[in-house]
Amino acid sequence: MELENLWEKTLAEVELQISRPNFATWLKNSKLIGKEDGTAVVSLPNNFAKEWVQNKYHKIVLGSLRNLDESIKKVDYVINLSQVPVGISRRGGQESAQMSFVEFKTDPETNLNPNYTFKSFVVGSSNEMAYAAAMAVIKELGKKYNPLFIYGGVGVGKTHLIQAVGNEIKSSSNNKLKVRYIHSEKFLNEVVAAIREKRAETIKNKYRSVDVLIIDDVQFIGGKHATEEEFFHTFNSLYEDNKQIIISSDRSPRFIPTLEERLRSRFEAGMMIDVGYPDYELRVAVLKTKLQQRKTTLNEDVIDLIANKVQRGLRELEGILNKILFYQDVKNINITPKLVEDIINEIIQQPSKNINPNQVIRAVADFYEISVTDLIGRSRKQEVVEPRQIACYLLRNMLSLSYPYIGEKLGKRDHTTAIHAFEKISNEMNNNQSLNQKVLLIKEGINTA
Numbered sequence: 001m002e003l004e005n006l007w008e009k010t011l012a013e014v015e016l017q018i019s020r021p022n023f024a025t026w027l028k029n030s031k032l033i034g035k036e037d038g039t040a041v042v043s044l045p046n047n048f049a050k051e052w053v054q055n056k057y058h059k060i061v062l063g064s065l066r067n068l069d070e071s072i073k074k075v076d077y078v079i080n081l082s083q084v085p086v087g088i089s090r091r092g093g094q095e096s097a098q099m100s101f102v103e104f105k106t107d108p109e110t111n112l113n114p115n116y117t118f119k120s121f122v123v124g125s126s127n128e129m130a131y132a133a134a135m136a137v138i139k140e141l142g143k144k145y146n147p148l149f150i151y152g153g154v155g156v157g158k159t160h161l162i163q164a165v166g167n168e169i170k171s172s173s174n175n176k177l178k179v180r181y182i183h184s185e186k187f188l189n190e191v192v193a194a195i196r197e198k199r200a201e202t203i204k205n206k207y208r209s210v211d212v213l214i215i216d217d218v219q220f221i222g223g224k225h226a227t228e229e230e231f232f233h234t235f236n237s238l239y240e241d242n243k244q245i246i247i248s249s250d251r252s253p254r255f256i257p258t259l260e261e262r263l264r265s266r267f268e269a270g271m272m273i274d275v276g277y278p279d280y281e282l283r284v285a286v287l288k289t290k291l292q293q294r295k296t297t298l299n300e301d302v303i304d305l306i307a308n309k310v311q312r313g314l315r316e317l318e319g320i321l322n323k324i325l326f327y328q329d330v331k332n333i334n335i336t337p338k339l340v341e342d343i344i345n346e347i348i349q350q351p352s353k354n355i356n357p358n359q360v361i362r363a364v365a366d367f368y369e370i371s372v373t374d375l376i377g378r379s380r381k382q383e384v385v386e387p388r389q390i391a392c393y394l395l396r397n398m399l400s401l402s403y404p405y406i407g408e409k410l411g412k413r414d415h416t417t418a419i420h421a422f423e424k425i426s427n428e429m430n431n432n433q434s435l436n437q438k439v440l441l442i443k444e445g446i447n448t449a
């Protein structure tokens with residue numbers, strides 16, 4: 001049988017076994033490009049589709065192929081590099097046509113995200129002071145500016161900057177210096193748990209033995225007495241040992257109304273620097289850096305349009321970029337100014353259609369081809385854990401439902417489970433392109449249903 005003919009028949013069989021939207025999404029642009037020594041070579045338009053088909057539909061594909069041609073024992077999946085969308089110039093030859101899905105896992109030792117480095121951090125007028133202070137801290141750890149207190153609005157790059165300091169210290173000391181990053185809400189949870197389980201000592205030991213403590217979004221501990229107390233002691237003991245403390249907050253200590261006076265004065269005794277909202281140049285430069293990291297490009301006009309339209313924090317910029325790249329690199333759609341504007345409006349305004357929770361749950365189940373019963377059931381099997389967490393994320397992100405409600409809806413789970421799932425997916429979406437695109441595909445399914 002001819003390859004084309006064989007593949008057409010195979011697809012006809014596959015189509016019967018998976019849902020129509022999934023078939024259209026994953027296999028529409030597939031081809032059988034070779035067959036040799038029992039190995040069939042199937043090409044897919046991008047890495048995302050390749051991974052998905054490999055993980056999810058391999059059995060069905062292989063089974064269907066074998067029904068038609070018994071000699072086939074194995075399937076290899078490859079990316080079809082010729083299917084680069086038109087109208088987009090790509091730098092760097094063939095390799096860049098693949099979307100890169102390198103997953104950046106948080107380092108369990110330091111809690112740092114290896115993606116947040118100085119290499120990927122662009123310095124502009126709104127953050128140059130903070131950057132300079134960070135550099136000075138690295139040079140003279142624990143001596144010059146202690147604590148370093150970085151504050152500023154949402155999405156201006158505080159987390160990126162303080163984590164870059166941590167990553168830099170870790171690598172330049174050849175992992176000798178112990179760095180520990182923690183979000184203040186996590187710290188708060190740890191303190192609460194430790195008190196409940198009567199083991200407050202473990203917190204002390206955990207944080208007092210580090211060389212560099214980085215605490216993010218410290219404003220959350222204001223007014224939480226036990227946590228402030230614990231943090232105060234940790235702070236003092238590190239400070240006395242000349243260990244470096246780096247803190248971020250969404251505002252200056254003066255404007256955290258519930259912060260205890262003694263902590264406030266400790267914070268103010270170090271170096272306080274604000275990071276402002278990025279100007280146009282910085283927005284363009286950050287967009288270009290993100291594109292480089294993903295080994296892809298966009299037209300200059302498109303970059304200019306995004307940077308002009310989005311004037312707030314850089315987090316939004318990233319969401320918009322993700323969506324545009326999803327259209328360009330996964331769906332192979334040509335990016336027009338109109339499309340960019342639609343995407344921006346959608347992300348900035350989040351139009352509320354009449355979507356109900358069951359539709360969201362159904363859409364996630366359909367996407368993963370699992371049953372709703374499994375999705376909202378008790379099983380902790382890997383196949384249902386990610387879909388369930390994504391359902392949780394979407395119920396919160398699209399419908400702004402309360403955590404107790406979401407927990408209840410997803411199999412009578414505790415609200416803390418829902419919070420955890422939401423945070424996990426939100427955080428991972430920043431670093432894991434494949435997850436990002438799954439979420440976008442599901443959202444798209446919901447919005448167009």
Ligand code: ADP
Nearest residue numbers: 120121122154155156157158159160286314315
């Ligand atoms: P914040 O903690 O201030 O809310 P983040 O550090 O989470 O902001 O930044 C939001 C996004 O913008 C992240 O993806 C981050 O990598 C990116 N970003 C922010 N500032 C810069 C910068 N100067 N250079 C490159 N990327 C940046």
Ligand code: MG
Nearest residue numbers: 158159160216
């Ligand atoms: Mg942050």
